[in-house]
Amino acid sequence: MVMLISHPHKNLYCHLYNTYKIGNYIFKQKRLSFKAFSAEVIEEIVKISLLSHDLGKAMLYFQEYMYDIESNKPKIRHKDSDLKNHGLISGLLAFVVARKMIKDDMAAFLVYMAVSKHHGNYDNISDYLSRPSSKKEISILKEQFESIDLNELQKLTDDIGLEFKFSDYSFEKFLSDIDYLGDIEFLYSIEQKLVGLESYLLLNLVFSILIFSDKLEAIFHSEGMHIDEYLKSIGKKIKIDHNIVEDYKSSLNKNANTSRLREEVYQDVLESVKNIDLSKKILSINLPTGSGKTLTALKCGLVLRQRMEEEKGIHSKIIYILPFTSVIEQNYDVFADVIKSEDNNVLLKHHHMSERFFKSDDGTIYDGSIGEHLVETWESEIVVSTFVQFLHSILTNKNRQLKKFHNIANSIIILDEVQNVPYKYWGLIKEMLISLGEYLNCRFILMTATMPLIFDEEAGEIFELAKRKEKYFKMFNRVQIDASLLREPMNLNDFKYLLYKDINEYKDKSFLIVVNTIKSSIEIYRYLYEEFGEQNDVIYLSTNIIPKERIERINSIKESKSRKIIVSTQMVEAGVDIDIDRVYRDFGPMDSINQTAGRCNREGEDEKGFVTLVLLKDENNKDRDYYKYIYDDILMESTIKAIDGKNLIEEKDIHELSYLYFNNLKKYSSRNDSVLLLELISKMNYRDAFEDKEKNKHIFEIIPQSFKTVDVFIEIDDEASNVWRQMEEIKYIKDRFVRKRELNRIKKDVYQYVVSIPETIVKKHINPEEHGLSRISFEMLDNVYDENTGFIREEINDYIF
Secondary structure (H helix, E strand, O other), rough: OOOEEEEOEEEEHHHHOOOOOOOHHHHHHOOOOOOOOOOHHHHHHHHHHHHHHHHHHOOOHHHHHHHHHHHOOOOOOOOOOOOHHOOOHHHHHHHHHHHHHHHHHHHHHHHHHHOOOOOOOOOOOOHHHHHOHHHHHHHHHHHHOOOOOHHHHHHHHHOOOOOOOOOOOOOHHHHHHHHHHOOOOHHHHHHOOOHHHHHHHHHHHHHHHHHHHHHHHHHHHHOOOHHHHHHHHHHHHHOOOOOOHHHHHHHOOOHHHHHHHHHHHHHHHHHHHHHHHOOOOOEEEEEOOOOOOHHHHHHHHHHHHHHHHHHHOOOOOOEEEEOHHHHHHHHHHHHHHHHHOOOOEEEEOOOOOOOEEEEEEOEEEEOHHHHHHHHOOOOOOHHHHHHHHHHHOOOOOOHHHHHHHHOOOOOEEEEEOHHHHHHHHHHHHHHHHHHHHHHOOOEEEEEEOOOOOOOOOOOOOOHHHHHHHHHHHHOOOOOOEEEEEHHHEEOOOHHHHHHHHHHHHHOOOOEEEOOHHHHHHHHHHHHHHHHHHHOOOOEEEEEOOHHHHHHHHHHHHHHHHOOOHHHHHHHHHHOOOOOEEEEEEEEHHHHHHHHHOOOOOOOOOOEEEEEEEEEEHHHHOOOEEHHHHOOHHHHHHHHHHHHOOEEEEEEEHHHHHHHHHHHHHHOOOHHHHHHHHHHHOOEEEEHHHHOOOOOOEOOOOOOOOOOEEEEEEOOOOOOHHHHHHHHHHOOOOHHHHHHHHHHHHHHHHOOOEEEEEHHHHOOOOOEEEOOEEEEEHHHHHHHHOOOOOOOOOOOOOOOOO
16 A cells, blocks of 8 residues: 555654644643543543544545545545545544553543544534444444555554554454443443543643644645744743833833822732742732733733742743733733734734734744644733633634633633623633633633622632732722712703713813713714814714724824813723723713723822713613613613712722622622533533524623624725725635635734624625625715714614624
8 A cells, every 4th residue: 555644745654743742742841730630641641642633544535535636636536425534433543542552441532532523623422422323324434444454554553652453453343342432331430530620621631732733733744844843943932031021111101199009009919929829820900990900910920920930840821811802902012012022922912803924033934824823822922812712712612712722721811801701601710710720720810990709809719919909999099980960861962961061161171971872972973073073182982983993093092182072982991091081971880880980080180080970861762771772781780789879989989889789790690601501511511512503603602792793894095995905806816725824914904994783784785795794895985984983874773882
């Protein structure tokens, strides 16, 4: 028989051995604390998974299929045949090898689960236990097995170090061995031992190492590169001196009084992290808005990372998680200035719009498939990403999302604005973070001004790094919140009059008006622009305008010295670093009110900032409160209880009010959502836990959405026209891998011009193009897109924010 190959022009032995080299290198760096299996058994599970994951490719059907591709033949044998599919038979062969080598049936089953699905997504555990039993399944398996040259397979397994006698192995013996998967005693053992979050995390780790290594080896081969480049360059450990934070802080020029307070906070937290018992895995930084939490957290991460290396021998990545894509760029830019590096193996940003190229500190640039793989798997010392990316990597059955899981192990994960985790998932998140800390030696820093009660500080479940936080919440008293107007609902005309009166009265003050819906924000903006636009900067901000324009407007707000009147939706709460004198906020949840107040008098000038809360009603819809279009009733009920009877709220009181708010939410946090997901995950029922096939979405939603949206490209200028033209040219590229690479190359540029619009509205204007984006051409702009307020919405019931 000719040489066994795994890919065109690639020896199967080389692929398996190189995959093992990569995966073993990764595994050896990890410090794990699993209890269900010994360290030696886990090492064998990883080794056998890596070395055996493509054994099924030895069958004739796959080899003929691959040689036809390699020879570029016009007709490819077995192209549409199930006989060439190698995942299941590879998994079953790996199972029988692992049973012999490890002599632990549970460990062998984990190998089987990982290998059989290494090109797909995890199923429920019952799908693996129902071994091939139908006549069709057994017939296919028989044909596949009997097409394997067992002598060649024996040479292969001998060469790569798998101890199994294949040369005289019959199909009947093979069928008998895998029949054990349905044995009653085995099923009982599985139910007893492979349960709980420990087994779930172990399987995810093994799977992640396997699919990362398999994909990387194949990609490097396709690009004519060798995996030693990864082992020498990308995979190396890089030290980062934590003193760089002090160097950066010394360059900042801020209000002297506020800087003094921030420095006191900084030193308090730093003292804690320098002396903390490293057995504590769940930490918190609960401090007021504007107290310098971002730099403080980065410093903590770097100090903790150094201590972990020196005292525990654990090399930790720092993973900085934010709630929204819109603030990643801002935080990434700060970190790049602090670290003085944008080398991606040092500092990496990752979200759905990120560029997919990867620059190493030795100057090597990886683009195309390699760049995409390295970015999406977080191959960096410091990663800045989103809650969605992080939580959908630990709570998922998806191959693509799990391939970064191994890089979460041993990491220091900073969860910024953690109050954005929906309260119905608090129980799930609590158990998952505890387990990640216990078994994968992760450390977590939960950071916010309004700390949700996911963990009980008094019970010792979480350790607060800001020892004098009560003092700081009293010291940072820069703002007053007027809640007296909440007693009587106010229509938009009454609100316009209030704004008109106050803007005229406080002529030297800047204003920020935050409302709950795009529809109401546009109406308020148009009124204020007409009344005050000639003498003032009247600026509109919402997700209704393209990201490029939003960024430009936020930058102009920061840089402009003139008086500003800003109208926005809740998007301004998400870490937008602006400083305003007077803020007006339509009623929302307690944490949203606090976040909005955090945009007011941020630098602590002598005169306090002023926040006015109003309760806006929609006269066009039976006087319905606008907040009811957006927010959960339980969130609002908890807010009302927290501030009931308050007229004037000082910033120093917000900490106590937030506790009351979250304490009420805690009553609802043990609802069925968390309990059901934990039960399904613990029983290894991946598909039931994470797939909602009826709605075609991930069951675990960080940001729930009750309506369908469509991404719309706005051809607003010549640059947008050029980007669209490039996209149109790319879609005619025949090679799908090249096409995907080229689309990834311009993805960031494309999404600078994209807004998400309710599907019902878009259908009335435009049809989606072949590449999934709808387009508003330059010629259509006047009818569909307003240069000030964005997409023109005609629907009276369109309340999307």
